Amino acid sequence: MCDCGSGSSRGGGPYATGRELVEFVLAAHGGQVAVSPLPGGALQVSCQECGKGFELKTFVQGCPACGGVHAVSPPRASDPCAVQYAGAAFGALAREAGRK
Numbered sequence: 001m002c003d004c005g006s007g008s009s010r011g012g013g014p015y016a017t018g019r020e021l022v023e024f025v026l027a028a029h030g031g032q033v034a035v036s037p038l039p040g041g042a043l044q045v046s047c048q049e050c051g052k053g054f055e056l057k058t059f060v061q062g063c064p065a066c067g068g069v070h071a072v073s074p075p076r077a078s079d080p081c082a083v084q085y086a087g088a089a090f091g092a093l094a095r096e097a098g099r100k
Helices: 018-031 086-100
Strands: 043-046 053-056 061-062 070-072
Touching: 018 061, 018 070
Parallel strands: none
Antiparallel strands: 043 053, 061 070
């Protein structure tokens, strides 16, 4: 089995939604997928927190305006409608964890 995390007991996978997908992509292949550029180029999306438009350039990225964390999985990387949002508290939790 690969190290993508799809066999994890946490329930997430490449077709999960919301925070579950964001966490899945962050963990996929030891975090390498999250920082990889999207293969077809950036997706034009609207932040699901503040509504501002931005380019999603990697599989996981924060909104430049508010920091809301969004992700798309590799099988759906060309579909802007497949971009998922981790929720309002996720960005704050991630920033707090980074300070520890």
